Structure formats: C-alpha cells, structure tokens
Amino acid sequence: MMLQFTDPAKLKTKKIVFEDIFTALDPGTLEQLKELSSKRSVIEETINDTSSITEAIAREMYGGLTSQSEQDLHKLKQYLPLLENFIFHVDAICSNRQVMYWVSNLKIQWTTAVGGSLSFLNLLGPKYYQVGNIRFELGMILFLYGATLRDRACEISTEALVQSATLFREAAGVYLYLSEEVLPSLQSIDAGKRPPESTSSVASVMSLICLAEAQVVTIRRAEERKAAVGLLAKLHHGVSDFLSEAARILYSGSGEVKDVSTRLFGYISSLKCVHELRSQRYLAKDLQASGQVGVSIGILREALNHAREINPGEVTWRLAIKEEMDAVSELLEKLERENEFVWHEKVPSVDQLPLPQGNKIVSAIRYQPLRYERQLIFKI
Numbered sequence: 051m052m053l054q055f056t057d058p059a060k061l062k063t064k065k066i067v068f069e070d071i072f073t074a075l076d077p078g079t080l081e082q083l084k085e086l087s088s089k090r091s092v093i094e095e096t097i098n099d100t101s102s103i104t105e106a107i108a109r110e111m112y113g114g115l116t117s118q119s120e121q122d123l124h125k126l127k128q129y130l131p132l133l134e135n136f137i138f139h140v141d142a143i144c145s146n147r148q149v150m151y152w153v154s155n156l157k158i159q160w161t162t163a164v165g166g167s168l169s170f171l172n173l174l175g176p177k178y179y180q181v182g183n184i185r186f187e188l189g190m191i192l193f194l195y196g197a198t199l200r201d202r203a204c205e206i207s208t209e210a211l212v213q214s215a216t217l218f219r220e221a222a223g224v225y226l227y228l229s230e231e232v233l234p235s236l237q238s239i240d241a242g243k244r245p246p247e248s249t250s251s252v253a254s255v256m257s258l259i260c261l262a263e264a265q266v267v268t269i270r271r272a273e274e275r276k277a278a279v280g281l282l283a284k285l286h287h288g289v290s291d292f293l294s295e296a297a298r299i300l301y302s303g304s305g306e307v308k309d310v311s312t313r314l315f316g317y318i319s320s321l322k323c324v325h326e327l328r329s330q331r332y333l334a335k336d337l338q339a340s341g342q343v344g345v346s347i348g349i350l351r352e353a354l355n356h357a358r359e360i361n362p363g364e365v366t367w368r369l370a371i372k373e374e375m376d377a378v379s380e381l382l383e384k385l386e387r388e389n390e391f392v393w394h395e396k397v398p399s400v401d402q403l404p405l406p407q408g409n410k411i412v413s414a415i416r417y418q419p420l421r422y423e424r425q426l427i428f429k430i
Contacts, residue, residue, distance in 0.1 A: 060163040085132060119202040135421045179248075185232055190245075203260075215412065218261070226257045228253040229253035236249075246306070261413070262325075287325070330406070334382075
C-alpha cells in the first residue's frame with residue numbers, strides 16, 4: 051500500500067462571474083464569458099462541497115465515469131482551454147487601465163491546502179488569498195489539476211500499475227510546467243500575500259513528490275517480476291533521492307516556502323524513510339548473498355537508527371514505518387545469529403559502510419496546454 055496524502059487537492063475558491071466584470075463588445079464574446087463562468091462554477095461547487103447533483107446524475111453527465119477524481123479531471127479539462135484562451139486575449143490588452151481594473155475586480159480568491167496556517171485552529175474558517183493577476187487563477191487551477199491527477203493515480207495504484215505510474219508522471223509534468231512557465235510571473239507579489247501553491251518552489255516540490263510516487267509504482271512491477279535484489283535496492287533509494295531533493299527545497303529557507311504545513315514535511319520524511327528502509331533491506335540481502343554478512347549487519351543497524359528519528363504525526367504513516375522497521379529487525383536478528391555461530395565477521399563502523407546508490411528511472415511527462423482559439427472582443 052502507498053502512503054496516503056490527499057491534502058494538495060483540498061483547495062477552496064470563491065465564485066467568479068466573468069461576464070459581470072468584463073464588458074463584451076459582441077454576443078459571441080458574451081456567450082464565451084458565460085461559458086467560462088459556467089465551467090468554473092462546476093469546479094467551484096465540487097471543491098467547495100456545494101453541489102446538489104446526485105451520484106447517479108453525475109455519472110450520467112460525465113459519460114458513465116464513476117470515479118470522483120475522473121469526473122473532476124473531466125471538469126478541469128473543460129475549463130482549462132477556455133481559461134487559456136481568455137488569458138491569451140487579456141494579455142494582448144493587459145496594459146489598458148480598464149482591463150487592469152477588470153482583472154482586479156474579478157477578486158480571484160483561493161485557500162491553501164498545504165499552507166502552515168492549517169496547523170492552527172481557525173475559528174473564522176479557511177483563509178482566502180486574493181491576488182489581482184489572472185495567472186494566479188491559472189496557477190491555482192493547474193495546481194488542482196495536478197493534485198487531481200495524483201489522486202486518480204493513487205486510486206488505481208493497486209490495480210493498474212502502468213496507468214498509475216503514467217498519471218503520476220503527468221502530474222509531475224503539470225507541476226513542472228507551473229514552476230517554469232506560469233508561477234514565475236507572480237514572483238513580484240509578496241509570497242506572504244499568496245498561498246504556497248502559487249509559488250514555484252512548492253510546485254517543484256510537488257513535481258518531485260509525484261516522480262517519487264511514480265517510481266514507487268514502477269518498483270512494484272519490478273518486484274512482481276522478481277527483479278534482482280541489488281536493482282531493487284537502487285530503485286528504492288532512487289525514491290529517496292527524489293524526496294531528498296524535495297526536502298532540500300523546503301528546508302532552503304526561501305521566503306516562498308516559509309508557510310508550508312508540517313504535514314507536507316511529514317509526508318516527505320515518512321515516504322523517504324519507508325523506501326530507505328526497503329532499499330537497505332534489499333542491499334543487505336544482496337551483500338549477504340556475496341558473503342559480506344558483517345557489512346549487511348552494519349547497514350541494517352544504521353538503517354534502524356536513522357528510522358527511529360522519524361516520528362510523523364499521521365498514524366498510518368507511523369504504522370508504515372513500523373512495518374518496514376519490523377521487517378529490517380527480523381532480517382537483522384537472523385543475520386546476527388548466523389554471524390555469531392557461523393560467519394564470525396566483524397561489523398564495520400558507520401563510516402566504513404558503503405554509501406547507498408540510487409537509480410531514478412522515471413521522468414515527468416511534459417504538460418501541453420490546450421487553448422480553444424476563439425475570438426474575444428471587449429468594450430474598452
């Protein structure tokens with residue numbers, strides 16, 4: 051089972067009615083603004099839990115899709131090309147005072163799902179961040195799209211390994227596109243006045259998490275096919291390498307990542323710990339097979355010492371770590387008994403142990419934005 055962390059998709063937003071703010075010059079533009087508002091409204095109702103549509107009706111509306119995450123992806127895919135087209139036309143006249151006023155008057159507001167403020171009880175409800183930049187809307191919608199792809203990948207991770215890994219890689223590509231192409235345009239806005247989801251650093255972290263999860267699913271296929279234990283050790287450590295990179299970004303002290311939830315830190319450290327333990331267990335077995343029992347014992351002891359320092363708040367994450375530690379402890383006890391009575395090998399000190407080697411075999415699938423090329427003419 052994969053560790054669960056569904057927080058990134060738990061965003062909320064306030065309603066936007068584009069045609070109430072932007073003045074259309076022709077009926078076609080007005081209809082497109084209304085369609086934009088309508089497609090967004092469906093997303094608003096879903097993430098704000100205000101939809102009155104029954105499951106049966108929703109299934110019929112979305113072509114028989116029974117999965118909530120699949121339905122949500124369908125809604126986002128209908129809104130994104132319209133939003134991209136709207137932004138294209140707004141950009142062409144963005145220096146106009148009237149247009150700047152309209153964009154500001156949209157009052158684009160989103161909450162955070164991975165912000166540090168979530169750690170405290172907020173009696174007034176979730177905090178909404180308002181940013182007068184249309185790319186803030188695109189950034190938050192794409193963050194939600196990536197999170198929903200990731201949720202769907204987790205949903206099918208036990209039954210459709212290839213498809214699950216592909217979805218994780220697609221989610222990684224969405225976050226990579228966000229960090230490189232969309233969010234840099236918001237850098238002039240103080241990071242404290244926008245949610246962490248709208249920062250390039252957090253988007254980069256999410257991309258690395260998705261790559262780590264894609265590799266986890268890929269490893270499961272390798273394990274099913276009885277891959278060599280030496281290879282499995284490197285693949286599991288490759289997961290750890292992705293997460294180490296994500297952790298370095300979060301611990302960098304950058305102003306962009308100062309307000310990040312402890313749960314995001316906890317998930318990264320927990321998933322990293324689980325796969326480091328698995329990596330060291332496979333490595334120990336590989337070394338044992340080549341007659342290096344003393345080195346195997348040293349590696350397992352050091353793995354347990356490190357794992358004892360990780361104590362996440364989430365119960366299921368603690369249990370996952372404990373399960374891996376138990377498996378490592380069982381192998382360690384077996385090797386220590388054998389070494390005492392048969393091999394009599396010296397156990398190396400920590401600085402004499404071989405450094406673990408990771409192998410990263412997955413990469414992001416580049417996100418290709420789709421734009422409906424429709425003419426929009428505003429009355430300026």
